[in-house]
Amino acid sequence: MKKNNGRLLTIFALFVYMFTLVPLVIITGAAFGSDDYLRFPPGGFSLKWVENIFRVEMFVRTFKISLEVAVIGTMLALIVGIPAAYALSRYDFSGKRFLQGVFLSPVLVPGIVFGFSLLNFLIIKYQMPVYTSLLIGHTVIIMPYIIRVISSALENFDYSIEEAALSLGAGKIKTFFIIVLPNIASGVIAAFILAFINSFNNVPVSIFLTGPGVSTLPIQMMSYVEYYFDPTIAALSVILMGMTIILMLIIEKTLGLNYFTK
Amino acid sequence: MALLSLKNITVAYGKNIVLKNLNLEVEQGELISLLGPSGCGKTTTLRLVGGFIQAREGQFIFNGKDYTNIPVHKRNFGFVFQSYALFPHLTVFNNVAFGLKQRNVPEKEIKKKGNGYIRNR
Incomplete structure (x- = not known):
């Protein structure tokens, strides 16, 4: 009976892997195929669809916007998130639990709800430019990741080391920069990469905060698929997948992925 | 005049009063050891002298100078x-x-x- 269970589990696990990985194999195959539509197995090998990505001007332009928004948004979120994480992990004050909830809420609220409310609030009510709203939206949605990862880095750093620095004559702010920051640097890098990936791949929030001239790559990809069904999109997906895998490998090599499961 | 003196020190974390009206005088060159069960406030007393926590009430005088509100990094105290x-x-x-x-x-x-x-080596 027990042996049977084990086999059942193996088959089940195999199916799970198949459902997640086979589509990726098909996309990768189609990306390097020579057919004019998504076909698997591909009729022949060609790099023309990869080339075609760079011929679609909107892809190049929105790639830059996505990159810009992800980098600037992550920087802003780090500037706000690091002090917030520090306060939440080092001090006790009234309303702490509430604030923790507020900072984590963008992950709990569905992206589509959050995107819609930002559209109403920033663009319709305050008439903000689309690009600024997009940047604000992304900063807010990646904040929880930053705060969570930095908090766990701070939790692992002994507070008495900070106190030692204070007692040796370094002021509070100086202690933070010369003692705390170097010791949570790996956490900051992890937070940066995680936030970057999240911002770069985001659709539900971006879709409300893009407009004429300002769009992100995932949004552009979606509207491309509506009109053309050629393997360009597959080729682009493979490139994005590769980017994410490389970033994840960097995290895995430098800190280990268990950083995020704590 | 003692080198170090704590006058009517009260320390509390929230509603939890840890030290109540503590008075302590230490002369120059004197070696002091605080004894007591855990939770009685030994560490709190030391941390107060070090400046890591603030007293709710009372005064801390060192070498004739009021240290009560001097921040840690300006005290020049050793702490192990x-x-x-x-x-x-x-x-x-x-x-x-x-x-x-x-x-x-x-x-x-x-x-x-x-x-x-x-x-x-």
């Missing part, structure tokens, strides 16, 4: 932590020299003094 509290990202030398650097001691003197405490 239970966990050693070494700086993990600094070299042994820089750990030793840290305090001198914060006091803006000239580089040359830091080297001389710091190396005096380290033995190369």
Whole structure:
């Protein structure tokens, strides 16, 4: 009976892997195929669809916007998130639990709800430019990741080391920069990469905060698929997948992925 | 006049009163040890003198000067932590020299003094 269970589990696990990985194999195959539509197995090998990505001007332009928004948004979120994480992990004050909830809420609220409310609030009510709203939206949605990862880095750093620095004559702010920051640097890098990936791949929030001239790559990809069904999109997906895998490998090599499961 | 004196010190974390009306006088050269069960406030007393926590009431006088509201990094008090509290990202030398650097001691003197405490094997 027990042996049977084990086999059942193996088959089940195999199916799970198949459902997640086979589509990726098909996309990768189609990306390097020579057919004019998504076909698997591909009729022949060609790099023309990869080339075609760079011929679609909107892809190049929105790639830059996505990159810009992800980098600037992550920087802003780090500037706000690091002090917030520090306060939440080092001090006790009234309303702490509430604030923790507020900072984590963008992950709990569905992206589509959050995107819609930002559209109403920033663009319709305050008439903000689309690009600024997009940047604000992304900063807010990646904040929880930053705060969570930095908090766990701070939790692992002994507070008495900070106190030692204070007692040796370094002021509070100086202690933070010369003692705390170097010791949570790996956490900051992890937070940066995680936030970057999240911002770069985001659709539900971006879709409300893009407009004429300002769009992100995932949004552009979606509207491309509506009109053309050629393997360009597959080729682009493979490139994005590769980017994410490389970033994840960097995290895995430098800190280990268990950083995020704590 | 005692070198160090705590006058009517009260320390509390929220509603939890840890020290109540503590009075302590220590003379120059005197060696003091605080004894008591855990939770009686030994560490709290030390941390108060070190400046890591603030008293709710009372006064802390050192060498005739009121230290009650002087922040930690301006007290110039030595403090030994239970966990050693070494700086993990600094070299042994820089750990030793840290305090001198914060006091803006000239580089040359830091080297001389710091190396005096380290033995190369």
